[in-house]
Amino acid sequence: MGAEKRTLLVCRGTGCESNKSPAIQAALTGELGASDVEVKFTGCHGMCQQGPIVIVEPEGTFYSHVKEKDAPTIADSLLHTSQPVEKLYYKDPATDQQISSYHDIPFYSKQTRLVLRNCGHINPEEISDYVDAGGYQGLEKALFELAPEEIVDSVKRSGLRGRGGGGFSTGTKWQFCQQADGDVKYVVCNADEGDPGAFMDRSVLEGDPHAVLEGMTIAARAIGARQGYIYCRAEYPLAIKRLQVAIAQARERGYLGEDILGSGFDFDIEIFQGAGAFVCGEETALMISIEGNRGMPRIRPPYPAQSGLYGKPTLLNNVKTYANISLIVRNGADWFAGIGTEKSKGTAVFALTGKIANSGLIEVPMGATPRQIIYEIGGGILNGKKFKAVQTGGPSGGCLPESFLDVPVDYDSLIEAGSMMGSGGMVVLDEDTCMVDVARYFLDFTEKESCGKCVPCRLGTKQMLTILQDIVEGRGRPEDIETLEALGKSIKVGSLCGLGQTAPNPVLSTLRYFRDEYEAHVFENRCPAKSCKQFISYHILDTCVGCQLCAKNCSSDAIIGGHKEQHWIDQEKCHKCGVCYEVCPPKVFSIEIRTGESEAA
């Protein structure tokens, strides 16, 4: 046995927790409690698809899909046999090869982890873990070595841009706040991550909360604020809990509160729980919400840097922006500016989801291509299907087609392509995804979340949604496509805030790249992705072996046929739930979905 002390890291991010990782941790602690192997939990390790994840350090042995009953085997391998548990190794979906260490798994080895540096490696509820990993060194430097102007200058020179999606220069924003008049100023962290399909901020808050606290404290020092708020959605209970623990520990250690580290500088942070309104991710709405009102955006100027929360100069940044700050202060602006592209510096964090083999949380330098992200890190499309599009920027973004796979991703290239960076959701869509339905899905979201202040957004999104609903349900009219375009353009120019200005993007970008799918629905009575119920029918091929599995599971008793007999579907009764398609054994696979046929087929 090696002399080095072993540590078992059990991932307890939301994904792994819901797969019972706390029980695994307890079982491992039970097995190893008396030994010198330390068992600790961490925040999200990123490769959620393979969860629950257990890692043995220092070797970096990576165990995937761990179950509670595997605990004795893992313990045994550490204490007695010194043979790793090979059956729990990760299997590369592309090569079918087993890989023992996470350092060798392409999902990790192709990433550059700055914001996620500690996620999955430290215990987020233990401040000393963060400090041991170099945490709060940036704050010490900001307090004792740098003048506030120097901090701002450093952030400015680093080229960091707002990670919430807008992409405004962070340093410039800080400078405005610093120069604003006023004794009372606020620092606010926007953790109202509302984009469906995005969980980057959540993972940072859950996996490395001190990085955010440190970034905020440095910001406060730079602009001269004494009070900070974190606006976090109530739907993230674990993130809120870990933040509360982190704030309490930081106060205890003197990193927050009065006279921080004996510097004479005071700063404290409060958590405000959002109550479920997507529009509150917009900066003015967020501050109005903290003040106890309906969170409706207001006109700018004045910008928050002049008049924000309670009318005071306010600095508002995203979770990931703050998480970058301590690194910039610690390692210098030049170091940071050396990463990324000419105009977009640093890294981009993406929540990689949808029809992808390795869903999870990833971080790459700005300028990486979607092909690298999806195929090299993400392991390609799920079940060997064909790539169709990648959706970035959530409800404000767009769908980009295959031709975009080799374009470097940064703030500017995405906007040019009709999408946007957003806060970092990246949803991969395959041949089975209907682009009209995706557009409808996002419009359904924005229509509900529109605050109602601007008429074009309130009524326009409603009109667009109705048209999309009609197209998807087979009532499309020839003029619909042009109407959608006209509506989209006027909503963009007629709305006050980012929500309305970007709400038509999912429709406009799918119209730009996938117009043929709209036309198939409207003119040919056909859904090319075989997804819209109105246009499809299910059929059983003659390869059917008569196992009756589909008949048993059919919720509308539409499948007819005895044991070992060819089955068939009564199209009158079938309500196209697709459960037969789901349960038909993969070896037989005799259910076919057809589209573009007459209803009676």
Next chain:
Amino acid sequence: MDETLQAIFSQFDGKQEEIIPILQSVQNAYTYLPEESMQKIARFTRVPESRVYGVATFYAQFRFTPTGRNIVSVCRGTACHVRGAPAILEETARLVGLEGEGTTEDLEYTVETVACIGCCALAPCLTINDEVHGNLNKKMVRKLMEAGGK
């Protein structure tokens, strides 16, 4: 009701900017916002009742009817949507005898959708009484709900 509300109010100063946290605390205690509580919150924070209603109706978190004993929240995030969330919602509702979202008459179940639970790698997913279940298909939903939905 008075005692519960008093206990909640005692944690606050009665300032206007506390309306949202107060509403959250009241809903935590009752699972919804009872009509009587709205007027009392308005008095406590010294604003018109309409203002309290204005705030409460703006945010998706707040509700004005009691929930069932078991709350099933089906995620309708993007990742879940493209991996079949609509079918999961349909099946969940069907199993408890609902058409879509809503609460059963016997107050046993509330089925609702949420914008995104944030564990998209497990799509499609739902939570039953705050416990997340992921990588679902209709069959698994059936098993889950047959297990009592608990």
